[in-house]
Amino acid sequence: MNDHRPAPAEAASASPAVSSSARRSAEKAAEEAAEVRRFWGRLGLPGLIDVHTHFMPERVLNKVWEYFDARGPLTGGLAWPISYRQREAERAAVLRRFGVRAFTAMLYPHKPGMARWLNDWAAGFARRTPDCLHTATLFPEPGVETYVREAIEAGARVFKAHVQVGAYDPADELLRPAWGVLAEARVPVVIHCGSGPAPGKHTGPGPIARVLARHPRLRLIVAHLGMPEYEDFLGLAERYREIRLDTTMAFTDFTEALAPFPRLALPRLATLGDRVLLGSDFPNIPYPYLHQLRALERLDLGEEWLRAVCHDNAAELFGPA
Template identity: 80%
Template sequence: MNDHRPAPDRPRTAGDASWEAEAAEVRRFWEGLGLPGLVDVHTHFMPERVLDKVWAYFDAQGDLTGGLEWPITYRRQEAERADVLRRFGVRAFTSMLYPHKPGMARWLNGWAADFAHRTPECLHTATLYPEPGVEAYVREAVEAGARVFKAHVQVGAYDPADELLRPAWGVLAEARIPVVIHCGSGPAPGKHTGPEPIARVLARHPGLRLIVAHMGMPEHEDFLSLAERYPEVRLDTTMAFTDFTEAFMPFPRGALPRLAGLGDRVLLGSDFPNIPYPYVHQLHALERLGLGAEWLRGVCHDNAAALFGV
């Protein structure tokens, strides 16, 4: 991938100066580590009317946000958001999208395939839901070139061990395609969140490449245990360790040696654009853990670059 591709020409906006200054700070971060850029496995791009509803939910401090005040820092049009990531030096990112009811997933997958086609830096993303036909459309997405899937147990309010999903997990395990899955009980618990349902999925499909979003917060140590038990389980850093999250779901400092030991299976995630602070804060939050430059290089680029071949 071209990590220095020029951004497309577009009208300047009032906020450009602030985020271009941040872009310089982000680039200093990864350049200081000797990296060619960043790989972010947890960024959101989805159809505009869907994203508008997501933003409205955050604005209303809905139940699934834990009732927290959650301003959207990068509330911009799609092309501008992709441009911001390019200027930050993010060499590869995802279009995390997810259904909350039956009948949405196949349509979302079609949109995501088109977005990946017109956005070279995007890892072709797809999703799924426990419904009749899920195995067929998951297989279709795989055959169409999907490189990563997104599953959202909290928003979808489904059991990831649902029998309807069993053949779909089998397809993904066989294809060795990673699945970024929001399955922890933060920022608010769901009916099927937590480590136990995921443990049942992994018992059936031990080779499934699950990437546990948000470090599995707040059940951090339980999900660390699953990663230690299953070598294909990974965790992403999305919102973990930041001031915002540490205020209500802190990572247990006694578990830092375990996190260091899993350094090759921890991947940078940000939740861009739906974050209530600047992107660079996620990077500084990782740095201040004090786990060293080699760990940071793996997390911020090398681990995901190896996993996805970018």
């Protein structure tokens, strides 16, 4: 008769405390997924489209998480626990369980010579992840026009620009031809250009206004609704038809404590309802994904507005998910 006695590691993994904790975690995850699906189901949607989610090479993402853990200057020194600190495949699976039909791989360089390498990685990620909108990025450097054009020809459907992290002027002359290529190709660019959670030398509406004066047909999606310069970026969206805004972290308890959205500006946001897109910052958020959706719902701007923001506007911009 076999007398199998578990090794210490096996015994630890089989302990009631560990298995109970894992079970509670799984139950909590399943409950959140069910609630997210109920949210969009009540709206009569086929799911969600999230234009602001982060996938990047694992070692790069780990560095990003380390920066949040250390409360680096660009986080405003805030405590910022990562709610979905999982490996790549599991993060994608979480979004699918939520019913996110299309998402992005927002990635960004912080120095020259990095963007092309990130774009190569993102092209591979898009090939193995068909529900991800093929994402690319750029940086003000010689050759930027060439690799932007190459990324578009390879199938990139959205770009990411991060003025705060990259610490560059979006109106830099080096970027001028690249913006022209993107405007001509009508490829949207999700751009972090607001001064939250911490200002940078080139954040705020001024530099973006200079870019738009040169490229009025450029499809910019202003991340975080332009936090904290919300009203200035609403003004740019009212002036330029191709400007859109994403909801990333906006109206959540976390952001409202830091940079509250002015309630008198809500009617302007409602009027721009056909150009507001759902964004979340998943996985780098310090609260459950569901909270972003409920934060939008409690604005009480109506189901038609929610349907447009959570799915229809992005579906129109990128095509059916």
